[in-house]
Amino acid sequence: MTIVALPMMDPVYIEWKNFLKTGNPYKCNARQQIVESWGRCYHGGVDPYDDKIHQRLDELNLHKVLKEKEKLIEIAKPFMSKLHEFFKGAGLIVVLTDENGCILEMLCDEDTRQHPMISCFYPGSSWQEEAVGTNAIGTVLKQGEPLQVSGAEHYCKKNHSFVCSAASIFDSNGRTIGVLDISYASRASHLHTLGIVAVIAEAITAELGIWQKNCELDLLSKRMAKFFNTVSDGVLIVDNNEVVVEINPAGKAMLGKSEQCVIGIELKRLFDNKSGVLLTNSKRYHNIEIIVDNKGDGHFIASREPLINDHDVITGGIIFLRHSIQVKNMVNLNHSNGNYATLQFSDIIGKSVEIREAIHVATRAAATTSNVLLHGESGTGKEIFAQAIHNQSCKHNGPFVAVNCGAIPRELIGSELFGYEEGAFTGAKRGGKPGKFELASGGTLFLDEIGDMPLEQQTALLRVIQERKVARIGSDKMIPVTIRLICATHKNLLEEVEKGAFRLDLFYRLNVLSIIIPPLRERREDIPWLFEHFLEKLSREQGCEFSVEDEVVPYLTGYHWPGNVRELQNVIEHAACLAENGVITVGHLPELLFAPESRMVLASPQIDETIFSREQRQQMAEFTEKYKIISKLDAFAGNVSRVAKELGISRKTLYNKMRLHAIKN
Ligand SMILES: Nc1ncnc2c1ncn2[C@@H]1O[C@H](COP(=O)(O)OP(=O)(O)OP(=O)(O)O)[C@@H](O)[C@H]1O
Structure with missing residues (x-):
């Protein structure tokens, strides 16, 4: 390779010299992209005479970047090798950088590699505009378009002996993910090099796009396979001739058939006549009922969707089978029925x-x-x-x-x-x-x-x-x-x-x-617990507290409860409804409870003794008597003589009892 020093009379070199004096782009006759880049470098404080070694990534970070860009390198490398092969002996360096201008891969002849001028090209070195001024890699990264930078168009003098051509490589979202560059040391620039770089960068971009699409398709097909194989619905895919081309494990289990007995078989032949007709006579249906006589539960709910290709042509159908019991369970879970x-x-x-x-x-x-x-x-x-x-x-x-x-x-x-x-x-x-x-x-x-x-x-x-x-x-x-x-x-x-x-x-x-x-009358000790339970429930539902007079529960336990717990629940609701300020008294209990024939206290005293204290029994007897008198007075429209006769006591005794129980007539 020959490294050529540029003659001082190069007009671009003169423009460069002049620009550096003022940094004024309007007085500069160089190409517009170059002048814009010089302006960025000038105002960004890049030293045009800096001949220090380039910024480079340390081992660890380089390793990280190389790992990240593994796929880009893998795809770009065969293209780079082809280029290198093609230009063998011409002293060219083929370079691949990431989106930060960091060299990932470079190929050149052995004697070119040995040349001291080339020492600035190595993996990890940065070709960003901010680091090394105007150059094909860094300036392409700034401007997006493929670009050739020759000789004195480079902002830093140390790069004036190069001609570099670069173009961006993009991912499928149009984001720049790298740059392909061909550089060589020469006085002469050849635009066709830029053309080649641009075309190859496009080819790498296209191949990366294909790879990315394949990855997405792969992921999608893995997800579909997972879904297909694990979904609890039976899934059958048929072609346009109603022949089964796919069946999932749930489908096989539902039909009780192996894959060999299903794939390649007409859908209707897997079912009896009636079901077969139902399943195949329409391209789309929802929740039709299929009953199949086979082992196990052969009662299914079937739905079908047509498979349509990109040209809106039906290419087959996908049939979903669900055990009817599953559907019912779901309905039941919804609590809708x-x-x-x-x-x-x-x-x-x-x-x-x-x-x-x-x-x-x-x-x-x-x-x-x-x-x-x-x-x-x-x-x-x-x-x-x-x-x-x-x-x-x-x-x-x-x-x-x-x-x-x-x-x-x-x-x-x-x-x-x-x-x-x-x-x-x-x-x-x-x-x-x-x-x-x-x-x-x-x-x-x-x-x-x-x-x-x-x-x-x-x-x-x-x-x-x-x-x-x-x-x-x-x-x-x-x-x-x-x-x-x-x-x-x-x-x-x-x-x-x-x-x-x-x-x-x-x-x-x-x-x-x-x-x-x-029956409740045979387990009267449950009554206080049930009473408390139902009252608590009412409190919660009505959002209010209830208190209960002591006599109420003993009175309830003396009733014979022909309607059992349901009747008790109704009585409590009745009382709670009538209770003023939430205080439930015996007076709030339904009259039916006081009818002597419905009281058990009197009918079976020996049971009472086991449950109630003497005091409670006394109270109950008093209540029974009180409400017997009240109900008879009501029944005979307050006629004391008739009530006394009915109760088998004298009028005087009745008056005494009415006074004792504070009964007003
Ligand atoms: N031991 C209990 N604890 C709490 N609530 C009860 C109890 N027994 C019955 N109930 C309540 O009493 C009401 C009647 O109960 P349920 O309907 O189960 O009775 P049933 O014997 O089935 O009546 P039927 O034969 O008339 O249908 C229901 O509101 C129920 O929740």
Whole structure:
């Protein structure tokens, strides 16, 4: 390589000399890009006569930058080698820098490398304008456009022997990430070198773009694969001939088929005729119901979206399958249809031996999937027990569907429980309707008042329990159902069996685990706890405090509670409603409670003795008497003689008692 000293008569050199005297760009005849750069260097305080060694990165930082720019180097290097090969022996240096003008890679002949003038080109040295004045690399980084800087156009004298051509390399967002440069020491500049550099920089930019796009596609396809393989919906992709080209693991599990048995097969051949037609006769549908007779739960909800290419042409379809039970569970989670259970064992209030025993058995029942029969009068808490069992069982994530068999007209009970097909009977809904068994599948079906179920439906129920499959009315397709059955009755079912109103075989099927919930009158020590519980609930709901006169609770415990806990709850609400300033007194209790025939205190004194103190019993007796007199006075319009006769006492005694109890007539 020949290093040539520039003659002092070079017109650019003269311009340079003149510029340095004033720094005035308007008096300068050099190229505009060069003058602009000189202006930046002049005002930025770059020393044009500085011949010190270039700024360079230390080992550690250079290593870091090289690591960061690994891909740029990898992509640019083959291009640089080609260039180097092409210009072999011409004394050229091919340089790659980062966006800060720091040399990352350089290629040159061995004898060029040895030349002292070239010593300023080495990995880590900076060619920023601020560091070495106007130069192709630094000035391209400032101005963006490819540029050749020759001889005295360089701001620093030490670079006057070079001709440098550089162009930026960009990432896919158009940000500069590097510069490609060809430099050589010469008096003569050749513009075609700039052209070559610009084209190669563009090629590197294009290849980097392809690499970045590939990375994005790779990431996208990894994400898609993850989604495809882990999503709980079955996903099938079909081509335009309705032939399956892809199926995900969930899809294979749902269809119970291996990949080999699905890929390349027509979609409709994977299903029965009716389902196959439904799945293939439209390019887009949402939530259509498919019932497939195969092993496991073959009851699906299917949706389909067309696959459309960039030219808006349909190239196939993507079909999503979901177990109907999953859909139902989601609906149930939304709490939009009431098929959910909120109550737990902790919501069952009571400390009596009887209720504790019932809770104990129910807890054991929750640990199994056996059918449960709850016996208890109306309002004793049968539903609360059913919900608690469901919520503590392995089915707690499934639906809890409650049906009151006594409340549904006889002729409708079949369609309610088992569902029906479209056109099964006059008035049947279009598309049919799933029954409660299907809706409860995966969870618990609570059949309240099972004793009221008509005999013919008992037979159908027995069949569902035995076969664990249900056929909708009007269809012979069997839909698998996995449910835990909890039934409840206030009737003595064995008596019903004797009367011929209940099937014995069904009774045995339902009565696997039997729980007796005793009436409230047989566990009166629970009344104070229930009273406190319901009052607290009212306080919370109404945002006000209640206080209760001492006599109230003993009075409640003396009533025979034919409506059980539900009635107690209503009585407390009634009293709380009437209570002035939140003070509940006996006077706020409903009159029904004072009717002598409904009082237990008098009827069964031996029970009272075990629960109440003598003082409490005395008080209760007084209250009973007081309210007996009041109710009779009301009944006979204040006619004292009639009331006395009715009570079997003299008028005088009645007056005395009225005075004693402060009763005004
Ligand atoms: N032990 C209890 N603790 C708290 N609340 C109770 C208890 N028992 C019943 N209840 C409440 O009493 C009301 C009636 O209970 P539930 O509906 O469970 O009775 P049921 O026996 O199913 O009645 P029916 O046979 O008339 O349907 C509900 O509001 C319930 O929450």
